[in-house]
Amino acid sequence: MEIKILKQDDLHIRFLISGIEIPVANALRRIMIAEVPSMIIDDVIILENSSPMKDEILSHRLGLLPLKTDLDSYVLREDCACNSELGCSKCSVTLTLEAEATNTARSVYSREMKSENPDVTPVSDDIPLLKLARGQRIRLEAYAKLGRGIEHAKWQPVSGCAYKYAAAIQIDPKKCTLCKKCVDICTKHLLKMENNKIILTEPLDCRLCEECEEACTVGAIQAKPLKDTFIFDVESNGSLSPERLVLEANKILKEKAEEFITQISELKEGEEE
Amino acid sequence: MMVPIRCFTCGKLIGDKWEEFAKRVKNGEQPGKVLDDIGITRYCCRRMILSNVEVIDELLKYYELEEKK
Numbered sequence: 001m002e003i004k005i006l007k008q009d010d011l012h013i014r015f016l017i018s019g020i021e022i023p024v025a026n027a028l029r030r031i032m033i034a035e036v037p038s039m040i041i042d043d044v045i046i047l048e049n050s051s052p053m054k055d056e057i058l059s060h061r062l063g064l065l066p067l068k069t070d071l072d073s074y075v076l077r078e079d080c081a082c083n084s085e086l087g088c089s090k091c092s093v094t095l096t097l098e099a100e101a102t103n104t105a106r107s108v109y110s111r112e113m114k115s116e117n118p119d120v121t122p123v124s125d126d127i128p129l130l131k132l133a134r135g136q137r138i139r140l141e142a143y144a145k146l147g148r149g150i151e152h153a154k155w156q157p158v159s160g161c162a163y164k165y166a167a168a169i170q171i172d173p174k175k176c177t178l179c180k181k182c183v184d185i186c187t188k189h190l191l192k193m194e195n196n197k198i199i200l201t202e203p204l205d206c207r208l209c210e211e212c213e214e215a216c217t218v219g220a221i222q223a224k225p226l227k228d229t230f231i232f233d234v235e236s237n238g239s240l241s242p243e244r245l246v247l248e249a250n251k252i253l254k255e256k257a258e259e260f261i262t263q264i265s266e267l268k269e270g271e272e273e
Numbered sequence: 274m275m276v277p278i279r280c281f282t283c284g285k286l287i288g289d290k291w292e293e294f295a296k297r298v299k300n301g302e303q304p305g306k307v308l309d310d311i312g313i314t315r316y317c318c319r320r321m322i323l324s325n326v327e328v329i330d331e332l333l334k335y336y337e338l339e340e341k342k
């Protein structure tokens with residue numbers, strides 16, 4: 001197995017992974033979407049709300065607020081020993097919001113939410129939460145918990161996670177008549193003629209539309225996917241760094257595989273007895 | 274009522290980008306160019322911003338009128 005990072009910034013990672021099968025690539029993708037935990041507000045206690053926004057709409061909005069997640073110091077709610085409804089200091093973080101519009105109507109932003117843990121804060125300071133008219137007040141307590149996308153989509157730490165096959169375009173120089181039909185039809189303009197030869201300039205950008213194969217009347221060009229090479233595109237919503245997301249997904253996949261092996265071997269032992 | 278915090282389809286955070294978009298479009302920039310510039314590339318997220326109407330601004334006027342009485 002070989003991994004090459006093609007592009008990376010604080011929210012995106014694009015990497016080429018070769019030497020794995022489709023089910024493994026898909027398992028990775030699905031774990032990133034549904035099983036990597038992130039921290040999201042799950043319970044809201046509204047103490048005072050005179051704004052035009054109703055309590056239910058406001059708490060729904062708060063539930064969609066991505067928070068920076070500290071995976072190492074918190075545990076999932078179902079793994080926590082506290083068993084209490086609002087959680088303990090090991091499985092939940094309390095955020096409070098207190099705001100008032102004194103002189104004019106104003107927006108209340110995510111930066112005004114105070115967290116008991118400075119590492120767990122909204123990922124952006126400028127998210128408008130609600131608006132207050134003059135004299136209106138809002139006071140609330142919110143409890144953020146670790147959760148997984150499989151339970152509710154708000155816990156999904158990725159906002160885009162997909163893979164595609166890497167392309168292998170084969171051109172048979174014996175059959176090719178250099179008619180340039182494929183060069184003209186390529187939807188991403190990736191084919192080029194150089195020194196009396198058709199070449200694919202950026203194989204990673206090819207989306208395998210097979211237009212070139214169709215346009216070629218002599219059947220010299222073949223657009224086929226590489227069966228064991230994938231290009232992954234992961235976009236985090238800010239709660240975890242993209243590389244942490246991929247690593248965490250790997251860890252979960254490994255744990256699942258180990259669990260599967262133990263269960264199978266236990267079954268086997270039962271049969272032998 | 275207000276700009277949604279995340280895209281309905283993909284879950285990308287878009288709430289914090291609305292105010293910049295609204296300001297720049299008001300100043301005469303092309304909406305499509307502004308969206309490209311602030312990094313909203315997928316069409317699911319672009320329609321969230323493009324089709325948003327801040328109805329809450331209209332509601333606030335009534336609350337302020339009521340208070341004046």
Ligand SMILES: [Zn+2]
Pocket residue numbers: 280281282283284285315316317318319
């Ligand atoms: Zn979207």
